[in-house]
Amino acid sequence: MSSQVKRTYGSRPKTIFPPSSPISVASSSPPPAPMKRSLLFVPNSRPTKRIKLSKPKQKTLVQLHFCIDKSTLQKCSKCDMSYTKGVEEDEALHRTHCLKVKKGMEWGREEEKEEVLEVESMALLKSGKKGRIVCVRADATGKIGAKLNTIYNMMDTALSAPPLSPAILNKSKVYLFLLPASTSKERIAGCVVGQQITTAMEVAPLADSTGSDDTKEEPRSPVVLIDSSSGVFCYPKPLPTSLGIPRIFVPSTDRRQGIASKLLSAAAATFIHGCRLDPKQGHVAFSQTTGDGLVLMREWGGGGVRIYDED
Numbered sequence: 374m375s376s377q378v379k380r381t382y383g384s385r386p387k388t389i390f391p392p393s394s395p396i397s398v399a400s401s402s403p404p405p406a407p408m409k410r411s412l413l414f415v416p417n418s419r420p421t422k423r424i425k426l427s428k429p430k431q432k433t434l435v436q437l438h439f440c441i442d443k444s445t446l447q448k449c450s451k452c453d454m455s456y457t458k459g460v461e462e463d464e465a466l467h468r469t470h471c472l473k474v475k476k477g478m479e480w481g482r483e484e485e486k487e488e489v490l491e492v493e494s495m496a497l498l499k500s501g502k503k504g505r506i507v508c509v510r511a512d513a514t515g516k517i518g519a520k521l522n523t524i525y526n527m528m529d530t531a532l533s534a535p536p537l538s539p540a541i542l543n544k545s546k547v548y549l550f551l552l553p554a555s556t557s558k559e560r561i562a563g564c565v566v567g568q569q570i571t572t573a574m575e576v577a578p579l580a581d582s583t584g585s586d587d588t589k590e591e592p593r594s595p596v597v598l599i600d601s602s603s604g605v606f607c608y609p610k611p612l613p614t615s616l617g618i619p620r621i622f623v624p625s626t627d628r629r630q631g632i633a634s635k636l637l638s639a640a641a642a643t644f645i646h647g648c649r650l651d652p653k654q655g656h657v658a659f660s661q662t663t664g665d666g667l668v669l670m671r672e673w674g675g676g677g678v679r680i681y682d683e684d
């Protein structure tokens with residue numbers, strides 16, 4: 374038997390761990406719609422022509438028409454951002470965001486003057502390109518802090534996610550995949566935020582979630598539905614887990630080259646000094662489950678990656 378706990382960025386419950394009972398049942402009211410970070414829709418409110426009267430002896434009331442054209446509100450299929458077409462400010466914001474989602478951002482050598490640790494100097498991608506992986510505190514300030522904030526904003530917009538709280542950033546590290554862009558500049562071709570956590574839930578194998586287990590063994594324990602769209606079920610018992618991944622992002626032109634997997638492996642190897650974490654042993658958890666993220670999670674962690682609530 375399973376219960377349903379719909380889990381999205383915008384409608385994240387305060388806690389997804391049930392307090393003591395083994396089964397957590399969803400409330401009867403549906404969860405609120407995900408919080409989309411769309412721009413405000415400003416309707417086109419220009420009045421139509423005045424009606425001309427032959428003898429305007431007295432003041433005539435004029436009928437104003439508001440033309441609200443919903444088609445001006447656009448959603449970009451490349452970056453998922455909603456914006457108002459025709460409003461220059463909206464269009465400019467969208468152009469900037471779309472470009473970051475597609476190609477990432479620049480990384481200047483001057484940024485490296487601050488506290489940046491190189492964790493891999495020669496990371497080879499499937500395409501043959503070589504990059505490197507650096508690590509920096511997630512709550513860094515100064516020039517690098519400003520760059521990180523731009524990256525966080527871009528990831529949050531792309532994922533319709535709320536900003537990571539200062540408390541989370543305080544116990545997190547950021548891993549960046551850098552590809553050469555020109556002689557003095559590099560490009561950020563991937564970002565993983567690693568958060569220090571204490572517990573997470575084990576993801577149930579598909580058979581356990583659907584109840585159609587061919588092995589005819591009793592299910593281990595009741596499961597909770599974490600995300601109805603992707604059908605992820607978890608065993609609700611919190612298990613000790615060290616590393617949480619609240620954000621992971623690779624620009625669209627750099628995907629399927631192994632960048633996310635390399636960043637995750639770098640985080641697992643170096644997040645805790647002197648202790649290499651193993652995703653297959655359940656040492657790593659994701660806080661969210663987008664479609665792409667789920668496939669990556671299963672592929673990289675061999676089914677051992679857990680789920681946690683980042684709050």
Ligand SMILES: CC(C)(COP(=O)(O)OP(=O)(O)OC[C@H]1O[C@@H](n2cnc3c(N)ncnc32)[C@H](O)[C@@H]1OP(=O)(O)O)[C@@H](O)C(=O)NCCC(=O)NCCS
Nearest residue numbers: 622623628629630631632633634661663665666668669672
């Ligand atoms: C999810 C994401 C980070 C994956 O980055 P990536 O660098 O392309 O991932 P990798 O190349 O390391 O993928 C490793 C494996 O995961 C699987 N995988 C990853 N993305 C996949 C996709 N979109 N479709 C199918 N399989 C996928 C594949 O098995 C892949 O290996 P393969 O390319 O040899 O088949 C990237 O698609 C992204 O940024 N998406 C938008 C943000 C997002 O959804 N973040 C996840 C939040 S949970």
Ligand SMILES: [Zn+2]
Nearest residue numbers: 449451452471
């Ligand atoms: Zn776009």
